[in-house]
Amino acid sequence: MTATLRHVIIGAGTAALAAVEAIRVGRHADPITLISAEAETPYSPTVLPHLLAGRIAESRIALRPPAFFAGAATRLLAGDPVVGIDADRRVVRLAGGAQLPWDRLLVASGSEPVAPALLNPDGVPLYTFTRLADLRALRARLDGTRTVAVLGAGLIGMELAEALVHRSTYAEVTVVEQEPQVLPVAFSREDADSVRDLFQSRGLRFRLGCRAVALERRGAAAVVTLSDGSALEVDLVAACVGVRPRLGFLDRSGIAARRGLSVDRSMATSVPGIYAAGDVAEGPSADGTIGCHAVLPTAAGQGRVAGANMAERRVEHEGWLPANVFSFFGRLLVSAGVTEAGEGHARLERVWDGRRGRLLLDGDRLVGASFAGMPADPGALCWLIRERVPVKTHADLLLDRPLEASRWLAARTQRGAA
Amino acid sequence: MATLTLPVLHDTLTTEWGACPSGCHACVDACADHRAVPRIATLDLPLVSFHGAVVCGQCGEPACRDACPTGAITREETGVVRLDEGRCVGCGACAVACVWGGITLDPQSGRAAKCDTCAGRPACAAACPTGTLRWVETSGLLRHFGHPDPFTRGVSLCPGCAAELGFRMAFRVIGPDAVVFAAPGCACMLACGLGTAATTRLPSVMSLMTNVPSLMTGVARQLKRSGARTRCVAFAGDGTTADVGFQPLSGAAERGEHIVYICYDNEGYMNTGVQRSSTTLQGARTMTTPVGPGRAGKSQAPKDVAVLMAMHATAYVATASVSHPEDFAIKLQRALAVEDGLAYIHLYAPCHVGWQAPMDSALDIARLAVETRVFPLWEARRGRFRLTHPIPRPRPLEDFAGLMGRLRHLGPAGLEALGRTVEERYRRVEALCSALPWEAPGADDEQ
Numbered sequence: 066m067t068a069t070l071r072h073v074i075i076g077a078g079t080a081a082l083a084a085v086e087a088i089r090v091g092r093h094a095d096p097i098t099l100i101s102a103e104a105e106t107p108y109s110p111t112v113l114p115h116l117l118a119g120r121i122a123e124s125r126i127a128l129r130p131p132a133f134f135a136g137a138a139t140r141l142l143a144g145d146p147v148v149g150i151d152a153d154r155r156v157v158r159l160a161g162g163a164q165l166p167w168d169r170l171l172v173a174s175g176s177e178p179v180a181p182a183l184l185n186p187d188g189v190p191l192y193t194f195t196r197l198a199d200l201r202a203l204r205a206r207l208d209g210t211r212t213v214a215v216l217g218a219g220l221i222g223m224e225l226a227e228a229l230v231h232r233s234t235y236a237e238v239t240v241v242e243q244e245p246q247v248l249p250v251a252f253s254r255e256d257a258d259s260v261r262d263l264f265q266s267r268g269l270r271f272r273l274g275c276r277a278v279a280l281e282r283r284g285a286a287a288v289v290t291l292s293d294g295s296a297l298e299v300d301l302v303a304a305c306v307g308v309r310p311r312l313g314f315l316d317r318s319g320i321a322a323r324r325g326l327s328v329d330r331s332m333a334t335s336v337p338g339i340y341a342a343g344d345v346a347e348g349p350s351a352d353g354t355i356g357c358h359a360v361l362p363t364a365a366g367q368g369r370v371a372g373a374n375m376a377e378r379r380v381e382h383e384g385w386l387p388a389n390v391f392s393f394f395g396r397l398l399v400s401a402g403v404t405e406a407g408e409g410h411a412r413l414e415r416v417w418d419g420r421r422g423r424l425l426l427d428g429d430r431l432v433g434a435s436f437a438g439m440p441a442d443p444g445a446l447c448w449l450i451r452e453r454v455p456v457k458t459h460a461d462l463l464l465d466r467p468l469e470a471s472r473w474l475a476a477r478t479q480r481g482a483a
Numbered sequence: 484m485a486t487l488t489l490p491v492l493h494d495t496l497t498t499e500w501g502a503c504p505s506g507c508h509a510c511v512d513a514c515a516d517h518r519a520v521p522r523i524a525t526l527d528l529p530l531v532s533f534h535g536a537v538v539c540g541q542c543g544e545p546a547c548r549d550a551c552p553t554g555a556i557t558r559e560e561t562g563v564v565r566l567d568e569g570r571c572v573g574c575g576a577c578a579v580a581c582v583w584g585g586i587t588l589d590p591q592s593g594r595a596a597k598c599d600t601c602a603g604r605p606a607c608a609a610a611c612p613t614g615t616l617r618w619v620e621t622s623g624l625l626r627h628f629g630h631p632d633p634f635t636r637g638v639s640l641c642p643g644c645a646a647e648l649g650f651r652m653a654f655r656v657i658g659p660d661a662v663v664f665a666a667p668g669c670a671c672m673l674a675c676g677l678g679t680a681a682t683t684r685l686p687s688v689m690s691l692m693t694n695v696p697s698l699m700t701g702v703a704r705q706l707k708r709s710g711a712r713t714r715c716v717a718f719a720g721d722g723t724t725a726d727v728g729f730q731p732l733s734g735a736a737e738r739g740e741h742i743v744y745i746c747y748d749n750e751g752y753m754n755t756g757v758q759r760s761s762t763t764l765q766g767a768r769t770m771t772t773p774v775g776p777g778r779a780g781k782s783q784a785p786k787d788v789a790v791l792m793a794m795h796a797t798a799y800v801a802t803a804s805v806s807h808p809e810d811f812a813i814k815l816q817r818a819l820a821v822e823d824g825l826a827y828i829h830l831y832a833p834c835h836v837g838w839q840a841p842m843d844s845a846l847d848i849a850r851l852a853v854e855t856r857v858f859p860l861w862e863a864r865r866g867r868f869r870l871t872h873p874i875p876r877p878r879p880l881e882d883f884a885g886l887m888g889r890l891r892h893l894g895p896a897g898l899e900a901l902g903r904t905v906e907e908r909y910r911r912v913e914a915l916c917s918a919l920p921w922e923a924p925g926a927d928d929e930q
Contacts, residue, residue, distance in 0.1 A: 079549070079550065079552065082549075083549045086544075086549075108552075109552030109553070110552075111552035111572075111574055111576070112552050112553055112572060115553075115572035115574075120572050120573075120593075121553060121570060121572050125553065125569070125570045126552075126553050126554070126570075127554050128552070128553075128554045129554060130554070130557075360576070360579070361550040361551075361552055361574075361576035361579075361580070362546065362549075362550040362576055362579045362580035364550075365546065365549035365550045365580065366546070366549075366580075368549070369544075369549065388579045389579075390574065390575025390576070390578060390579060390588065391575075392573050392574075392575055392588060392590050392593060395590050395591055395593075396590060397575075397588065397590035399575075401579075440587075440590075442578060442584055442587070443575065443578050443579045444578055444579055444580060444581040444582045444583070444584070444586075445582060445584055447579065447582060448582040459531070462528065462530055462531065466528065468524075468587075469524075469526040469527065469528055470528065472524075472526055472537055472584035473526045473528055473531070473533055473535070475582060475583075475584065476500065476526075476535075476537065476583075476584065479582070479583065480500050
């Protein structure tokens with residue numbers, strides 16, 4: 066083993082913490098410094114809607130216990146954002162003026178909200194929802210707020226809308242989405258429509274297939290002009306139109322980037338010694354296509370792989386696989402793999418009694434599966450897709466009993482049986 | 484320095500896959516008796532004639548824990564991966580991350596549910612009528628290996644070294660109240676450190692290959708005189724033990740010196756470039772027993788040093804293998820319990836470098852050596868023998884030979900000759916066991 070390595074990790078979220086644990090597997094004394102832009106105990110933005118809805122208290126969301134950072138070798142610098150990195154001199158520059166030298170650098174800075182493209186001459190405040198500070202700002206404004214427009218019906222927008230309704234039965238929430246369905250990309254049109262119906266039955270309103278084009282102030286309220294010419298008058302506007310990798314501070318660093326930082330299967334960037342993991346990384350999927358995949362299990366897996374390689378153990382990431390779970394009002398939606406049939410894919414579907422099961426097959430093997438309103442195991446489905454397990458002969462069983470059949474098929478191959 | 488966490492064994496629930504009687508839900512019912520949501524699931528699929536149970540395997544590096552956004556899943560020191568349901572927000576990330584069916588998102592409660600082993604007394608296993616679902620107490624091994632790791636830092640031996648593993652195991656059993664004796668060989672790197680840096684937490688003495696037991700004799704007698712309970716433990720290779728330093732060892736055994744001598748046998752002079760020793764296996768290729776025209780590796784049968792040591796009516800003699808850690812630990816404890824003489828353990832420690840095998844193969848080789856009868860596991864107290872791991876149906880020798888380059892040149896004739904030697908050695912031990920059977924005076928002998 067080589068001498069002590071200084072590890073610096075930009076970020077303190079899921080990917081960053083998984084990397085710390087992977088480094089520690091073999092290197093107990095290496096100093097690790099995590100830099101968090103926010104002056105908070107490390108948390109995951111996934112909890113924000115649950116905090117807003119009151120399902121969990123802010124005191125209970127720490128990703129790791131305080132002892133995790135208490136050792137001398139693992140240090141957390143919270144509230145001092147990175148403003149730049151110098152790949153030649155191998156230092157990270159912080160807003161506070163400090164320069165941190167590193168031997169291995171991990172960029173796990175997560176994602177940031179995309180600003181919606183609209184005219185806002187009056188400077189109407191647009192509330193985003195990706196950080197604890199956003200939550201506090203939003204919460205401070207909610208008392209006395211009766212009507213809210215949520216721009217964007219992705220996972221963040223839908224969860225925010227649900228939390229607002231859950232929190233206060235008086236809030237009137239309208240979700241605006243330019244796609245014709247809610248939860249685009251994550252779920253199929255049919256599954257998404259069932260969610261929309263469920264939300265509507267709880268009093269939420271939707272404006273699908275149009276987008277906000279302008280905002281203006283009207284007294285204490287705001288008027289949102291939509292692309293179909295109609296207008297909404299609301300007390301508060303939240304913008305959840307998407308996220309993108311947070312990498313503005315890497316300008317002129319020389320690290321190759323497209324949408325996110327380009328990484329190979331070892332999570333290495335184009336610059337030796339610099340790795341990336343989580344939302345900020347643009348790497349190979351299970352089938353080899355390249356892209357960003359901002360979900361928790363991918364962030365954890367990429368973080369583990371990055372950490373192992375930073376600790377000089379050669380490990381490769383198996384590639385991300387699309388998978389989503391959405392559970393609200395007692396209804397469960399599970400999706401793994403592709404959500405819409407591609408060329409040459411067979412589509413098998415069963416709908417009954419409010420339940421919907423769908424398999425997308427490429428020959429013998431599963432490429433996508435989704436289930437709505439019935440128990441299913443997304444992890445087992447991911448295994449079947451990733452490991453190219455032949456499932457065609459058991460397709461009926463999978464549609465009838467997805468939870469049990471997927472676990473049975475997965476376990477057979479996990480245990481080496483044919 | 485950060486806390487060192489070592490992977491350890493834990494008790495666990497196991498299921499015999501597909502052996503459940505059809506229609507049985509005893510485990511789920513037992514779990515549901517005291518849980519709102521059962522944490523074990525049956526897979527009831529009569530259409531494909533399958534009925535089985537799935538339950539969390541309490542992973543060492545749980546993917547569910549890493550993916551959880553609220554820190555609700557933690558892995559405890561007992562090995563239990565615990566879900567704090569009060570912190571679960573029902574996001575389902577854990578269920579996406581786990582491919583083993585070990586955690587389930589319950590849409591009704593809006594929370595995940597997983598097994599916590601009922602604090603080591605799982606109701607499901609107690610209720611299982613067929614023993615398909617069992618609670619396996621693997622942690623028994625840890626009771627033997629109770630002491631901390633002997634190393635203070637990384638060691639400089641080759642990656643995948645079985646001797647290093649043997650040293651680690653030995654001193655996790657022996658503990659810190661010992662002096663380590665070593666001679667030139669791979670293990671002097673373990674005992675004597677690197678330059679000015681010590682690698683073990685124990686005091687160590689480096690001697691010559693010719694006088695390890697003699698030096699130990701003096702130190703052990705002086706320690707006894709001073710009233711100390713500190714044990715003198717040698718960790719020396721087969722070159723020192725079987726060849727260069729056999730005479731003083733024989734003398735110390737005959738005199739009954741109160742020392743523990745562990746020979747790690749990697750069958751050759753490995754740190755000087757893989758020369759044969761007297762324990763090198765017959766037919767093995769080394770630098771000094773090459774393969775070529777008229778030469779097919781070592782032509783002699785290996786010297787059975789452990790039997791020779793037992794023939795001194797030594798207080799305790801045993802063979803052990805790095806592949807059988809519990810057996811090794813029990814034998815070490817017997818060796819440490821000896822009050823009135825010498826204890827000798829011959830530890831099989833394959834050298835993947837010298838034996839021309841992959842870096843991760845030493846334990847596989849060691850296990851196959853036992854299962855093919857190449858290295859019989861036995862023990863003897865005052866010359867009374869017993870096999871501790873009888874092999875009634877040995878696996879084919881080809882399985883063992885195929886794992887390493889040093890035997891690859893052996894054709895059918897060479898393998899047959901090696902087979903005869905192996906069989907003869909095993910039968911010799913068997914004959915000793917029946918002619919001079921083990922006598923068990925102590926209560927510790929119930930294995």
